[in-house]
Amino acid sequence: DKDVRMACGFSKGNMPGEYALRRFLKKLVKHQKLLEECFAGLVERLRELLPGFGAKLAVDSTDIKAHSNGHRKTPSDVDARWGAKGAGHHAEPAPYLIRGPKGEGKHQSKKRELYWWFGYKLHLVVDAVYELPVSFIVTPANESDTTQTKALLKKAVPEGCKAKPQAVIMDKGYDSQDNYRSVFSEYGAAPIIPIREREGAELPDICNAKGTPTCSCGLNMVFWGRDGKYLKYRCPQALGKGVCRSRFPCSGSSYGYVLKLSIAQDPRRHPPVPRETKKWGRLYKLRSAVERVNSRVKGLLGLGHVTLRGIAKVTARSVLSLLVMLAAAVGMAERHRLKELRSLIT
Numbered sequence: 516d517k518d519v520r521m522a523c524g525f526s527k528g529n530m531p532g533e534y535a536l537r538r539f540l541k542k543l544v545k546h547q548k549l550l551e552e553c554f555a556g557l558v559e560r561l562r563e564l565l566p567g568f569g570a571k572l573a574v575d576s577t578d579i580k581a582h583s584n585g586h587r588k589t590p591s592d593v594d595a596r597w598g599a600k601g602a603g604h605h606a607e608p609a610p611y612l613i614r615g616p617k618g619e620g621k622h623q624s625k626k627r628e629l630y631w632w633f634g635y636k637l638h639l640v641v642d643a644v645y646e647l648p649v650s651f652i653v654t655p656a657n658e659s660d661t662t663q664t665k666a667l668l669k670k671a672v673p674e675g676c677k678a679k680p681q682a683v684i685m686d687k688g689y690d691s692q693d694n695y696r697s698v699f700s701e702y703g704a705a706p707i708i709p710i711r712e713r714e715g716a717e718l719p720d721i722c723n724a725k726g727t728p729t730c731s732c733g734l735n736m737v738f739w740g741r742d743g744k745y746l747k748y749r750c751p752q753a754l755g756k757g758v759c760r761s762r763f764p765c766s767g768s769s770y771g772y773v774l775k776l777s778i779a780q781d782p783r784r785h786p787p788v789p790r791e792t793k794k795w796g797r798l799y800k801l802r803s804a805v806e807r808v809n810s811r812v813k814g815l816l817g818l819g820h821v822t823l824r825g826i827a828k829v830t831a832r833s834v835l836s837l838l839v840m841l842a843a844a845v846g847m848a849e850r851h852r853l854k855e856l857r858s859l860i861t
Contacts, residue, residue, distance in 0.1 A: 544827045550834045555673070557841035558649055562678050564848040565645055572671060573643040573684045573802050576636045576660050577809040579829060582822045585633025594826040598636060598656025599629040632656060635829050637818065638663045640671040641808045643684055643801035646857050647844050648808060648837050653830040664694045672702060680704040682788070684802045687711060695782040705787040707798045726784040727791050728774055732759045736774060738789050745775040746785055812836050815859050
């Protein structure tokens with residue numbers, strides 16, 4: 516690129532060749548810790564420049580295809596592995612969806628078709644408002660998303676960080692009791708994760724599949740706010756939300772029966788922000804921020820076509836792409852050009 520070449524002080528005649536750049540990257544891999552310190556430094560600078568940066572975090576992973584043929588008996592990239600995700604999560608053309616680890620074609624499960632790739636996963640935590648990366652981990656593609664949550668959040672909110680998250684937003688693949696407890700107990704944030712509504716998940720006369728408590732006549736109780744570490748629910752009939760058909764009224768008071776549920780006792784079924792509230796819906800819509808960051812880092816910053824082998828080199832290449840995104844955002848923020856924070860092309 517002409518502008519980048521001029522900024523780096525290279526004329527057209529003395530531009531380093533591809534081999535020189537590969538040798539430089541090979542040396543850079545040995546300084547992985549320093550690269551991550553650069554990343555953390557830029558994130559900290561954004562916390563100083565942008566109000567509310569890190570308050571709402573979104574978590575997800577994306578595929579990085581290895582520069583290697585995974586169908587060979589001994590692939591040239593020994594660190595890469597086969598991974599799979601729901602095909603609906605990707606905007607890849609059809610040919611990428613037709614080969615699994617054994618080349619058997621599209622993998623049909625009972626509920627959805629799977630997308631297979633050979634390579635790695637980039638696990639990201641991004642600020643859901645500013646759409647900028649906050650922490651990352653690169654793993655082989657067969658690593659589960661949900662097992663990386665604790666490590667990602669520990670890097671996103673390091674010890675001593677004063678800016679604590681208010682909400683951590685993830686898709687249904689992260690629905691596990693450990694993730695809910697980690698987000699709520701360790702960081703005091705609201706885990707915004709859809710629950711897997713499996714058959715039999717409802718508890719008759721206790722709650723529905725999404726965790727909303729039900730009264731004895733089967734009506735969903737009405738959420739009436741949060742009282743410290745408890746959720747408060749009221750009788751639906753007292754609020755005009757239904758007609759109770761029980762032979763015995765739950766309360767003789769016109770205010771109706773009041774139920775308080777402890778969040779800490781079961782944060783998965785009864786999260787700080789109940790799933791059937793408008794606030795939960797508004798927060799969950801912010802999850803698309805991480806998908807847009809994934810699209811930019813793969814499309815504009817080159818991770819969609821990596822020509823390196825080995826997890827160390829792929830990790831270094833991933834850090835470089837993320838550093839470009841953060842450095843551009845810091846430059847815009849320092850010049851008070853907040854509308855151009857996400858711009859990677861000038």
